[in-house]
Amino acid sequence: MNLSLQRDLFTKATNPWKRFLPRVEDLSGPDIPMAVWDIPYTIPQLSYATHGHFRYYGKFPSSVAAMILEDYPAPDENSCVVDNFCGSGTTLVEAKLRGIKSVGVDVSWLAAFASNVKTTIIDPAEVLDLFSQVKKNFAHQVVDDDQCLSEKFVVKWFSTGAARDLLSLQKALVPLPLGSARDFLVLAFLAIIRRVSKAYDGEVRPHINKSKKPRDVWAAYEKKVRDMVANHVAFQAVIEDDAFSKCYLHNNLDLRNIELPGTPYLIVSHPPYLNSFDYRPVFSLEYFWGEPFRIDAKTPSLKGLEFDEIRAYPASETISEQYYDHLRRTYAEAFALQQSDGLLAVVIGDCTVNKKLEPVLQKTAEICEQIGYTLEKVNLRTTHYGLGKYAYNFRADYHGDAEKRDGILILRKP
Ligand SMILES: C[S@@+](CC[C@H](N)C(=O)[O-])C[C@H]1O[C@@H](n2cnc3c(N)ncnc32)[C@H](O)[C@@H]1O
Structure with missing residues (x-):
């Protein structure tokens, strides 16, 4: 980075x-x-x-x-x-x-x-350590399609692949120890939801964008975490x-x-x-996936x-x-x-x-x-x-x- x-x-x-x-x-x-x-x-x-x-x-x-x-x-x-x-x-x-x-x-x-x-001031090393944990947890998740695709809401707003990966990522974040590093990683998760959904990124209220290209959840998440850490470090430096x-x-x-x-x-x-x-309603997608972190x-x-x-x-x-x-x-x-x-x-x-x-x-x-x-x-x-x-x-x-x-x-x- x-x-x-x-x-x-x-x-x-x-x-x-x-x-x-x-x-x-x-x-x-x-x-x-x-x-x-x-x-x-x-x-x-x-x-x-x-x-x-x-x-x-x-x-x-x-x-x-x-x-x-x-x-x-x-x-x-x-x-x-x-x-x-x-x-x-x-x-x-x-x-x-x-x-x-x-x-x-x-x-x-x-x-x-x-x-x-x-x-909130963070310790970047702690965040990156916890991030490695999330990566491992994510790789080991086995999610059954029925778990995420039974909800009409999910089927409407997310591709099957994105829904599966979001559920895996959500499950990878839940067991992390409570604290500022976990909150940081949860915010990065909430921040990519619109991007990996079928909705327009730029419109305020979610609307389906039929020509939106699917985005890989893990790649989007990893990039988001790294950008956030870099920006946070720069913020803390001044x-x-x-x-x-x-x-x-x-x-x-x-x-x-x-x-x-x-x-x-x-x-x-x-x-x-x-x-x-x-x-x-603007944040209905984030509220849905953010439920365990309320x-x-x-x-x-x-x-x-x-x-x-x-x-x-x-x-x-x-x-x-x-x-x-x-x-x-x-x-x-x-x-x-x-x-x-x-x-x-x-x-x-x-x-x-x-x-x-x-x-x-x-x-x-x-x-x-x-x-x-x-x-x-x-x-x-x-x-x-x-x-x-x-x-x-x-x-x-x-x-x-x-x-x-x-x-x-x-x-x-x-
Ligand atoms: C225009 S936004 C503020 C945006 C903010 N200036 C920023 O830069 O992010 C208005 C905010 O008011 C909040 N809000 C609406 N009713 C409220 C209330 N009764 N008490 C406190 N906040 C409320 C909404 O949830 C929304 O986040």
Whole structure:
């Protein structure tokens, strides 16, 4: 494995997490300061550090979290950042790169699991040792086709060979001793599932891609583990301070019961976009194969918490109302948690509903102002990603449609 190449790419001199910051253009707004954050980078460029460990559909570019933290660094070492829609932990990784303590909450065990692996220091030798064990276990597995092909779900989404190998790999991982090395190898397993399935890799919700070429499960897994180890080593090489970081499996409507490592000087918040998609079905393939590794298995009160996610799609009248109500309640929680001067950065975007613009950005700002926050700045953002055929039909497309806006609201508790 060539770790040195990664290390060279990732030295303190080049600071990749600063190289891919948005290009900021200040706009003098009529009432409050405004800026445009242009992010002209590709997903591979933005996947430095541990950001590329798991493809979490619907995450924001690493440079959004990076820029927020550059603009608002922690005032002292007793401060921490909270991400109340943490997803795969992009904010937590960026906080760790800057030595800032962070806490996330998410209702999805998969999201919390990915976040925690991405920010936990590993011993690469231990991971590679355990990986050799997995290789042996995998080679010795005998799985009967009936075991994996009796489920219609499996037959629909996986070839016979892939299903058999995924079951063997799952069984090879289960007996490993619990700990960060095992979690790392489990995340690598979860990270290849979409790739070895019959579904499009690039579409958010799984859809069958009839012309997808079958991929070998073991080869995909081995490559994933090696890439992850190289990236993790490079990440660890530039962290100066192993600042506390943890994503809790928890509902953000109850933020006050979360244990924090400091004063929450900044809450970063990236809710699912209205009329975009619900998260749980997007990861149905990973939930299926990840069942033996669920972190909520031993905590009955948390089991199935992913079903409590905010509803965002489709934006019927009822769902839109519930959506704004959830935002109102969760930002009231955030407000109660913070001290005077605390910051809230909401990353959110407009959408269209029945071809009519739904000004989510503005409505969210109004909700936060009603709670007591003061709107301090609006950063509009443009992202040059390719657009999915299915998931992005109704949301801001960032490509010159002046009406639909995607942005970062910066609010402060007076
Ligand atoms: C837009 S994603 C956040 C992505 C994240 N910024 C990243 O880069 O990975 C929104 C997340 O909110 C989570 N979520 C939805 N409802 C929630 C709730 N009630 N409490 C906590 N998290 C929730 C979803 O599971 C999803 O992971």
